[in-house]
Structure formats: structure tokens, C-alpha cells
Amino acid sequence: MEGVVSVFPSRTRKLHTTRSWDFLGLSRAAKRNLAVEGDVVIGLLDGGIWPESESFNDKGFGPRPPGGRAPAKTSPATSTKIIGARYYKGGFVSGDELSPRDFDGHGTHTSSTAAGNAVVNASLFGLARGVARGAVPAARIAEYKVCWDDSCDDHNILAAFDDAIADGVDVLSVSLGHSEMLDYFEDTMAIGAFHAAKKGILTVVSAGNSGPDPGTVTNVAPWYISVGASTIDRRIVTRVVLGNNKTIVGIDSLNIHDSPKNFSSVIYMSCMAPGQFDDIVEKGKIVFCDADYEQDPYNSGAEGFVAVTTDPDDDAADSYTLPTALVTYDQAKELAQYLRDSPEPVAKIMKSEGVFDAEAPVVASFSSRGPNLLNPGILKPDIVAPGVNILAAWSPKAPIRDDGIDTVTTAPYNIISGTSMRPPTSPAPPRTSNHSTLPGLLGRSCLH
Incomplete structure (x- = not known):
């Protein structure tokens, strides 16, 4: 057929889900050339954006970048900070409003990580409190919503690449990918990024969240930067205070509930069978499980949940509906011994806190490997x-958890993990205050 280069199936891809910049040595006090940074346009292919977030306030921003590089005004959601916002709905049946708005949280999170304004006193219910800011806070954002209900169709992705190239963005951040590696001639992200590269536009992509097994990275085209995830020097822990005044420092759980003043009784359950929590007769107790059951005993009326993690090397803190602490096998043995020795065992699950991690940075356990x-x-x-x-901005239309239990708790900022958080980190070098004339593709070489 005339004008057709190739034909292949449109596949569905998935989205890859305060302290980062200081840890990288890019303090807020660092000297910056705001005139140069304000001329940078970062395009993001993701799940939309929530323009009312304080991270995207356009107060103090000058007019749109000159020279025809900026997208046309494409949505009421645009401003002098978000200078373009498009959406692509072909092939999707979704209950979401047909607009560039974010109803999932992911797109808002990545956009603020890339170019969010500095917001003082940002936190998730007091956790990780500090100044939330993006890689290039003065940069402009062009949002291309290609994902609906956590799914992203190839034909929408390719259409967004075409528009972003025509809009003249400086760099593209694409935090999504396929579950398997595709040949370049059938990979829409690789094809779109190749055409962007021909126009001097650098594309930065997430490596994927299928680690730590080798050979799990799927975004591998040589003309874009594939970014894995590493830890920062802040680890989130949740302390369990026992009635004998001993404290167990739990790992990898995110408890946003305030620390209780009083102790609660602790009961043991094997937690191996679904529905077992329904048999709890006495409410208001902390349930101690010897397995990391996927669903906390929320509907049972339990006060809290302590479980043995099946992956002690996991870096990411998961959020649970109940006050929850995950402990190692050795810590579980200590807790079990306390339950045996005490006629009335009690405990308190404290609110999570950030502690210094001297081992950082290390590659995150979930980050896809070569x-x-x-x-x-x-x-x-x-x-x-x-x-x-x-920690980064979040959509008020999206719950902070994706467990399907708590669908009402929202927050302006949320803590999540994934290689999705990394492409927004990496657009900064090509046109920052210190490299104001460096073309995007040459900037790629500087990152190696």
C-alpha cells in the first residue's frame, strides 16, 4: 500500500509506578540559570496530569518559550507551566473523563518529578516531609496522555510521539513498557524515539520493574536512554513496640497512621488461607502472621497487622490499609517468643519514619536487569x-493505594517506587544551567 512502511499489531503496554535531588548533590541552593531552564520543554507520555497541583503552579513564569518549539495551547488544563496537554483515546473504553487529566496518579507523579516547582513542607501525611521539587523546576511541561486504566495502546503512543516531535519538545520522558522485548521494527516506542532522535530530541525510558532476574530489561533501543532504579539514603521503617519495652524495626511497609498512645493485644494466626481473617471474633487486636499474606485483615476489625516478609531484600515500602509492619524471619522469631513468654502480649505499631541508609545507592531489587x-x-x-x-505530586482523584480495599484515601503527594520515577530524573542534563547549548543527543553521551 502506498505510503505504508510497515504493519504490525498494536500491543498494550503498562505504566512502570523529597530526598532524591539532595542525595544526588543537586541542592536547592545550587546556582541555576532560570532563563535557560525556563526555555526547556519536557514532554511526557504517561497517564495525564493534575494541573491544579501546587507543583505546577505557574506563578512567576514568563511567556511560553519562543521560536515555535512549544506545543500549541491544546487544553484548558494548560498554563505558562503546563504549556501543552493532549490525550489519545483511540481503542480504549474507560470510565475516565476524556481529557488530559490524571485519574491514576502516575502521570502527575512523574511530571512533578521531572519539572515540578519547589513546594515547601510537602509530605505524605507527615512522612518524608521536606521540599518536593523536580529535576528542572523552571522547565515547561507538555503532557501526552496515552494511558487509561493503567493500559497504554501502541497506536496512541505512536500518535503522541508524532505530536511531540511536531510540537518541538526538547526531551521526552516515557515511563512505560511492554512485558516482553520486541524487535525494533515492531516496537512503537523504539520507532517513535528513533524519529524523535532524527529531530535531535532525546527520549528517556524506564528500564522496567521485572528485576532482579537477568535479561529482564525490555526498553533496549540504542537511541534512547534506558534508566533503572536505585535507592536513596533514606529508608522507610515501621517500628513495633512490644509490651516488654523491646522494639522491632520493621521494613518495607508504609504506615501513614498516627502512632497510638495505648498498647493493643496481639494474637497469632498462620494467615495461609484466604478468608481466615473473617473468623476473628475479638476485634481491636493486632494480628501477627507468619506469612506475607497479600491482603491485610482490614474487614476483620483488626487493629493492626504484623507479617513476615517473603522478600527481605525488597527496597520499596508498600502501603497497607491497616497499620502494618513487615518483619524478617529472625524478627518474627523474636516476636513469637514474646507471645509465648507473655500471658497478655501487647504491642504498638508506630507511624513509619525515614532513617538514614548508609548503603545507598544500590540498584533496587525490582529494577529490570541486563x-x-x-x-x-x-x-x-x-x-x-x-x-x-x-515523594512527588499525586492526583486527588486517585487513592494513594492500589490494593482495591481503600479507595477513598487521597493526598496531594504520594510515595511510590519504580523505574517510572527515573526517566523524569534524567531529562535534566541535556539543557541545564551548566550545559545551556548542549543538544539533546549529545547530552546522552554525557550521562555515560
Whole structure:
């Protein structure tokens, strides 16, 4: 057929889900050339954006960048900060409003990580409190909503690439990917990024969240930067105070509930069978499980939940509906011994807190690994950047948890982990205050 280069199936891809910049040595006090940064347009292919977030306030921003590089005014959601916002709905049946607005949270999170304004006193219910800011706070954002209900169709992705190239963005951040590696000629992200590269536009993509097994990285085209996730020097812990005044420091759970003043009784359950929590007769007790059951005993009326983690090397803190602490096997043995020794065992699950992690940075356990199985001679991922327990802006239409239990708790800022958090970190180098004339593709070389 005339004008058709190739035909292949449109596949569905998935989205890859305060302290980062200080940890990287980019303090808020660092000297910046705001005139240069204000001329940078970062395009994001994601799940939309919530423009009313304080991270995208356009107060103090000058007119749109000159020279025809900026997108046309494409939505009522645009401003002098968000200078373009498009959406692509072809092929999707979704209950979401047909607009560039974010109803999932992911797109708002990545956008603020890339170019969010500095927001003082940001936190998730007091946790990780500090100044939330993006890689290039003075940069402009062009949002391309290609994902609906956590799914992103290839034909929408390719259409967004076409528009972003025509709009003249400086760099593209794409935090999504396929579950399997595709040949370049059938990979819409690789095709779109190739055409962007021909126009001098750098594309930065997430490596994926399928680690730590080798060969799990799927975004491997040589003309874009594939970014894995690493830890930062803040780890989130949840302390369990026992009635004998001993404290167990739990790992990898995110408890936003205020620390209780009083102790609660503790009961043991094996927690191996679904529905077992329904048999709890006495309410208001902390349930101690010897397994990391996927669903906390929320509907049972339990006061809290302590479980043995099946992956003690996991870096990301998961949020639970109940006050929850995950403990190692050795810590569980200590707790079990206390239950045996005490006629009336009691405990308190404290609110999570951030502690210093001297081992950082290390590659996150979930971050997809090389080698590049398509072209073993090309190193992928290219780099890693902070992607564990990152606080950034969130959509008020999205619950802070995706457990399907708590669908009402929202917050202006949320803590999530994933290699999705990393492409927004990496657009900064090509046109920052210190490299104001460096073209995007040459900027790629500087990151190696």
C-alpha cells in the first residue's frame, strides 16, 4: 500500500509506578540559570496530569518559550507551566473523563518529578516531609496522555510521539513498557524515539520493574536512554513496640497512621488461607502472621497487622490499609517468643519514619536487569537513578493505594517506587544551567 512502511499489531503496554535531588548533590541552593531552564520543554507520555497541583503552579513564569518549539495551547488544563496537554483515546473504553487529566496518579507523579516547582513542607501525611521539587523546576511541561486504566495502546503512543516531535519538545520522558522485548521494527516506542532522535530530541525510558532476574530489561533501543532504579539514603521503617519495652524495626511497609498512645493485644494466626481473617471474633487486636499474606485483615476489625516478609531484600515500602509492619524471619522469631513468654502480649505499631541508609545507592531489587538480549553488545540499562520511595505530586482523584480495599484515601503527594520515577530524573542534563547549548543527543553521551 502506498505510503505504508510497515504493519504490525498494536500491543498494550503498562505504566512502570523529597530526598532524591539532595542525595544526588543537586541542592536547592545550587546556582541555576532560570532563563535557560525556563526555555526547556519536557514532554511526557504517561497517564495525564493534575494541573491544579501546587507543583505546577505557574506563578512567576514568563511567556511560553519562543521560536515555535512549544506545543500549541491544546487544553484548558494548560498554563505558562503546563504549556501543552493532549490525550489519545483511540481503542480504549474507560470510565475516565476524556481529557488530559490524571485519574491514576502516575502521570502527575512523574511530571512533578521531572519539572515540578519547589513546594515547601510537602509530605505524605507527615512522612518524608521536606521540599518536593523536580529535576528542572523552571522547565515547561507538555503532557501526552496515552494511558487509561493503567493500559497504554501502541497506536496512541505512536500518535503522541508524532505530536511531540511536531510540537518541538526538547526531551521526552516515557515511563512505560511492554512485558516482553520486541524487535525494533515492531516496537512503537523504539520507532517513535528513533524519529524523535532524527529531530535531535532525546527520549528517556524506564528500564522496567521485572528485576532482579537477568535479561529482564525490555526498553533496549540504542537511541534512547534506558534508566533503572536505585535507592536513596533514606529508608522507610515501621517500628513495633512490644509490651516488654523491646522494639522491632520493621521494613518495607508504609504506615501513614498516627502512632497510638495505648498498647493493643496481639494474637497469632498462620494467615495461609484466604478468608481466615473473617473468623476473628475479638476485634481491636493486632494480628501477627507468619506469612506475607497479600491482603491485610482490614474487614476483620483488626487493629493492626504484623507479617513476615517473603522478600527481605525488597527496597520499596508498600502501603497497607491497616497499620502494618513487615518483619524478617529472625524478627518474627523474636516476636513469637514474646507471645509465648507473655500471658497478655501487647504491642504498638508506630507511624513509619525515614532513617538514614548508609548503603545507598544500590540498584533496587525490582529494577529490570541486563543483559540486553536483543543486542548483547549494547549495554542496557544505560544508567540508574533514584527510584525507591519517591515523594512527588499525586492526583486527588486517585487513592494513594492500589490494593482495591481503600479507595477513598487521597493526598496531594504520594510515595511510590519504580523505574517510572527515573526517566523524569534524567531529562535534566541535556539543557541545564551548566550545559545551556548542549543538544539533546549529545547530552546522552554525557550521562555515560
